[in-house]
Amino acid sequence: MYNRILIANRGEIALRIIRACREMGIESVAVYSEADRESAHVRLADAAFCIGPARSAESYLRIDQVISAAEVGGAEAIHPGYGFLAENADFNEVCRSCNIDFIGPLPESMEMLGDKNSARALAQSAGVPVVPGSDGLLTDTEEALAVAKTIGYPVLIKATAGGGGKGMRVAESPEVLETALQQARQEAEAAFGNGGVYLEKFIEQPRHIEVQIIADQQGNVVHLHERDCSVQRRHQKLIEEAPSPLLPDKRRKEICDAAVRMIQNANYYNAGTVEFIVDKNDDFYFIEVNARIQVEHPVTEMVTGVDLIKQQICVAAGQPLPFTQDDIQCRGSSIECRINAENPDKNFMPNPGKIESFFAPGGLGVRFDSHVYAGYTVPPYYDSMIGKLIVHRPTREEAIACMLRALYELEVGGIATTASLHRKILEHPEFIEGRHDTTFIAREFSS
Structure with a gap:
C-alpha cells in the first residue's frame, strides 16, 4: 500500500480523498492555486504545494507542475478526483512514465472510452444496446x-x-x-x-440512468447498482438518487449486467460509470463511460456501504476486490443535491463571494460533503459547486422528507445558492412520484 498520495484536485473532492487516505494510514499531499490558499483541503493535507495562479490553465491543468509537486512531496500515486486532469490520458501516461501510479484506469482504456464514438463501437461489440x-x-x-x-x-x-x-x-x-x-x-x-x-x-423525454462499476487488476468486475440522474438543467445534473424510482427490476438487472459486459470488454480497472438513457418503454441505450470517480458517488456509497475512494486506492495498488457481486446489496434510498453558488432566481447566475455565516445540516442519515466554512471566499474561477448534501433512509419517501429537512437547516449566508430550488423540486408531485425525466426542469422550472 502507498505511503503518500497526491490529490490533483481541489474543493470537496480533494477533501473527500484526504479523509479516505487518513483512515487508511496514508499521508496526503495537496496542490492548490493562489486562489485556493485558504481552502480546507490545503489545511487538512499532510503537505501542500502551490502550483500556480488562480486560472486552471495555469495551475490545476499544468501537468508539469502537478508532477513536480508529486516528486518533491514524495508521492507514490496521484488521485485525480473528477474534472481537471481526471480523464486526461496524456496525464495518466506521464504519471506512469515518472513511476507514479495513476489512481484510475490504464491510459489506453481511458482514451478508448473517453472517445464516445469508439466507446459506442465497443458497446455494440459487447452486445450493449446503443441509440x-x-x-x-x-x-x-x-x-x-x-x-x-x-x-x-x-x-x-x-x-x-x-x-x-x-x-x-x-x-x-x-x-x-x-x-x-x-x-x-x-x-x-x-x-x-x-x-x-x-x-x-434523439430520444424524447428520457431518464438518465448510470451504473457504478469497480474493477480490479485481476479481472474482477462488480457493479454497485444504478443511480438516477434525470434531474438536470442544460445537461448539468442537479439531483441524483439510488436506486432509480419506477425502473422495473428486470430492466434494472439488464442495465447493470450490460454495464459489466461493457467494462469487461475494455481491459478496464478501477472505478468507472457506464451511462444510459431509458425511454418511455423502459428500453435502454448506452451513451458514454466516465473513466473516473463521479460527483454523485456518495449515493452509491450510502446504499451499498462501499467506500469507493478507498477501493480506488486499493485497486490501483494491485489489491483484488474484497467482495463479489453477490456481496453487493442495495439497501434503502439515497438522494444527493448539488449545492451550487448560483442564484436560481437570476437564471443561475454564478454568485461567488465571502460566506458570512455557515451551518451544515446533521442528524440521522445526513451527510454533507463540502470544503466551505464561515469566512471562506468562494472564488469565481472554478465550478460553482460548494457542497453535496446527501441523505440515506430506509425508503424513498423517508429520504425525500429527510432531504427537505436538511435543506431547510442548511445555512450559507452572504451568497446565493441553489438550495431553494432543490426544495421546490423535492416538493413537486412529479418528483415525489418518480415520474421525472431529463426535460423535467426545463418544463416545470424554466425562467
Whole structure:
C-alpha cells in the first residue's frame, strides 16, 4: 500500500480523498492555486504545494507542475478526483512514465472510452444496446442528412470528445441540421480541441440512468447498482438518487449486467460509470463511460456501504476486490443535491463571494460533503459547486422528507445558492412520484 498520495484536485473532492487516505494510514499531499490558499483541503493535507495562479490553465491543468509537486512531496500515486486532469490520458501516461501510479484506469482504456464514438463501437461489440445513429464520425453535411433521413427526426448531434452538454445540438428537420452541425463542431473544437461529431436518434423525454462499476487488476468486475440522474438543467445534473424510482427490476438487472459486459470488454480497472438513457418503454441505450470517480458517488456509497475512494486506492495498488457481486446489496434510498453558488432566481447566475455565516445540516442519515466554512471566499474561477448534501433512509419517501429537512437547516449566508430550488423540486408531485425525466426542469422550472 502507498505511503503518500497526491490529490490533483481541489474543493470537496480533494477533501473527500484526504479523509479516505487518513483512515487508511496514508499521508496526503495537496496542490492548490493562489486562489485556493485558504481552502480546507490545503489545511487538512499532510503537505501542500502551490502550483500556480488562480486560472486552471495555469495551475490545476499544468501537468508539469502537478508532477513536480508529486516528486518533491514524495508521492507514490496521484488521485485525480473528477474534472481537471481526471480523464486526461496524456496525464495518466506521464504519471506512469515518472513511476507514479495513476489512481484510475490504464491510459489506453481511458482514451478508448473517453472517445464516445469508439466507446459506442465497443458497446455494440459487447452486445450493449446503443441509440440508432451514424456508424462513425460524420464527414460532411450530406452524410448527416442521409443518416437523419434513415433514422428519422429529431436527431441529436454529439461531440465525440468531452461532455457536459458541449458540442451537442438537436435538429428537428433537415433545414435545421446543417446549422446545428456547424455549431456543434465549432463548440466541440473550442471546448475539447476535437471537432469530431456523430449523429444519434434523439430520444424524447428520457431518464438518465448510470451504473457504478469497480474493477480490479485481476479481472474482477462488480457493479454497485444504478443511480438516477434525470434531474438536470442544460445537461448539468442537479439531483441524483439510488436506486432509480419506477425502473422495473428486470430492466434494472439488464442495465447493470450490460454495464459489466461493457467494462469487461475494455481491459478496464478501477472505478468507472457506464451511462444510459431509458425511454418511455423502459428500453435502454448506452451513451458514454466516465473513466473516473463521479460527483454523485456518495449515493452509491450510502446504499451499498462501499467506500469507493478507498477501493480506488486499493485497486490501483494491485489489491483484488474484497467482495463479489453477490456481496453487493442495495439497501434503502439515497438522494444527493448539488449545492451550487448560483442564484436560481437570476437564471443561475454564478454568485461567488465571502460566506458570512455557515451551518451544515446533521442528524440521522445526513451527510454533507463540502470544503466551505464561515469566512471562506468562494472564488469565481472554478465550478460553482460548494457542497453535496446527501441523505440515506430506509425508503424513498423517508429520504425525500429527510432531504427537505436538511435543506431547510442548511445555512450559507452572504451568497446565493441553489438550495431553494432543490426544495421546490423535492416538493413537486412529479418528483415525489418518480415520474421525472431529463426535460423535467426545463418544463416545470424554466425562467
